[in-house]
Each structure stands twice: as structure tokens, then as C-alpha cells.
Amino acid sequence: MALEVGQSSAIEKCLDQESVVQFASLAEDYNPVHLDAKFAASTPFERPIVHGMLASSLISGLLASELPGSGTIYLGQTLKFVCPIYVGETITAKVTVKHIREDKPIATLATQVFNQDGKLAVDGEATVRYIVG
């Protein structure tokens, strides 16, 4: 099926403590607001929050696996971290085709990550080159 404006795909995932610890090591990001409950209690967040880039990484997976899918090449991404996601929440990442270029197989997709309560936590836009199937 050809790519069409309005198509969307979503994935749910629980971002548990183990995921956060693994990501901290990969990103060399040991910000205690993610890893130390006592420290987090002293911040406006009150409890440990997930790394914004960890939550956003699910967008990469969706683009490559689902929409546009296999063969997708990631060209760009914008991210706004709108509200915190707490460790242990099951989040939903969603991508929606917004625009398809007429001259090249390049598409822009709205990319959104929602927290467990359905509130928008990360808002942004991806640009990808896709395989015309």
C-alpha cells in the first residue's frame, strides 16, 4: 500500500526501572532525577522520571518497523518535552503521516508520546526517506 497522509501507527511500552538503568548506561546520562528516588523527591517531579530521549526512542522503532516501515532512513526529528513520564508508566508512541513530498520519497510525520493517562508528554515531527513499495 502506498504511503498516504493521515495514516498512523502506535506502540505501547512500559518504561520500567530496568529500562531506565540500561538507557542511563547507554547515554552516559546518570542524572539522579531518573535514578535516585530520594533525589527525585527533592525536585518538582517528586518521583523518578524517564529520560526524555528514552521515551522518544520508541518513535525510531515505529518509523523503522511500522510506518513507513522496512527500509526507512531517518533524516531528522524535532522533540518538545512537554510533561514528565514517571518510571514504570506504560506509554504510547504514535506517528501520523503529515506530508509527502511530490518530488522525492520523503515524508514528514507527527510524532507524539503520551503518558499513562493519555496526556501528551513528547511532541514533535520526524522527517524520513521511505521505500516506495
Added chain:
Amino acid sequence: MALEVGQSSAIEKCLDQESVVQFASLAEDYNPVHLDAKFAASTPFERPIVHGMLASSLISGLLASELPGSGTIYLGQTLKFVCPIYVGETITAKVTVKHIREDKPIATLATQVFNQDGKLAVDGEATVRYIVG
């Protein structure tokens, strides 16, 4: 020391096969261009490449650990994936203060990731709220 325009910080890290496999699982991004040498050989990249979001994740670590450092809250990030990074490369991520708001402790930083040959691979900009120390 107060935050000043022009300040910069950098980190080097080898993104090996193990990092890529771990990130694939966290991001649910099993794009074979990252994981399957035979498949990668059939693409324009010829060899497995690192997930763009994995390389970019080092920016998150730099912002939180080094500049602006502890207490930093990530507000936004733009990313352009300019050239591939191959699995096994030692990359350098760098952040440089570009602008500091006068009304609020909010700064924008240029964020760059260079491949092993010093070529710009990921270009972008971060927006953060920082702790005035």
C-alpha cells in the same frame, strides 16, 4: 561559574555491537540495517550503522552531567541525521552554549555528534532549563 555563551563540553564513546543490540531492545527498533550485516551489505550503507537516536542520546547525558550540568531539565531537541555512524565507531558528542535568555534560566545549545573521522553526523539544537548556581 555562571553559564556563558560559547562554553562547550564533549564526550567520546565507542558505540559497539552490544550497545546497538541493547538500544534496539529499548527502542523496539529492530531495523536490520543496524543488526544484520548481510542485510546492511545490500543497502547504500554497506555495513551496519548505529541508530541515530542512540548516538543522539549522548547529548542528553552531556547536558545533564556536564553543561549546564546537575539539575538541567530538557525542554526540547532538534536532530538532523547528516551522515551514517558505523557500528564500532568511537564518536564524539559536543554541546556549545548558543543563547541564554535574559528573562528566564533557559538556554539553547548547539548539539553535534561527530563520527570517528571527525565528520558531522548529527546536527541539532537543545533547549534546556538550568539551575542558576
